[in-house]
Amino acid sequence: DVKVTQSSRYLVKRTGEKVFLECVQDMDHENMFWYRQDPGLGLRLIYFSYDVKMKEKGDIPEGYSVSREKKERFSLILESASTNQTSMYLCASSFGQGGTYEQYFGPGTRLTVT
């Protein structure tokens, strides 16, 4: 079974802090994604990566950056956390070949910025 793990389930940070959210997948997937999930807004794509050291902006990249130094690991960085970044953050990975696009999700990190 594909397993996607996220470093923290719950995180509380202060405004202005630098925040790192880590995601690791164990299925050698090419693609990795970071979403945030807010009530009524569904999942919104922040960034994705289709290869090591490659990244593409999603719909809401402002205030975030990412790092993919190894294939299995995709990090989301909040350079200076703000209260409007309080949200559930979901990481996902996908194989992306052979016509299947299913994304496998981690359990999520609920981030609160105070």
Place this chain on the structure above:
Amino acid sequence: GESVGLHLPTLSVQEGDNSIINCAYSNSASDYFIWYKQESGKGPQFIIDIRSNMDKRQGQRVTVLLNKTVKHLSLQIAATQPGDSAVYFCADRTPAQYNNNDMRFGAGTRLTVKP
């Protein structure tokens, strides 16, 4: 921009009844669709998918129907059980979005099963 959305944010059904969750999409170029289930405290999990060259696909107790004419997708759950209580998302893929692996998600419908 174009997006995937859901008709109803909540749905309540009696245990044993059939459930139908609807989804409208706006991009006629979308060629692949997935339904996900998200239980409380967990990430979304794949339920079933369908390609645009199909109208219907069945899984275990679930059926997805695709109507490309009106750009509508539905998920039918037969004999709904308490364990089916969750938020259900549809997602679509349009080849022109970023790369070929980007999916777009609707806001979700919360299904509650009453005993």
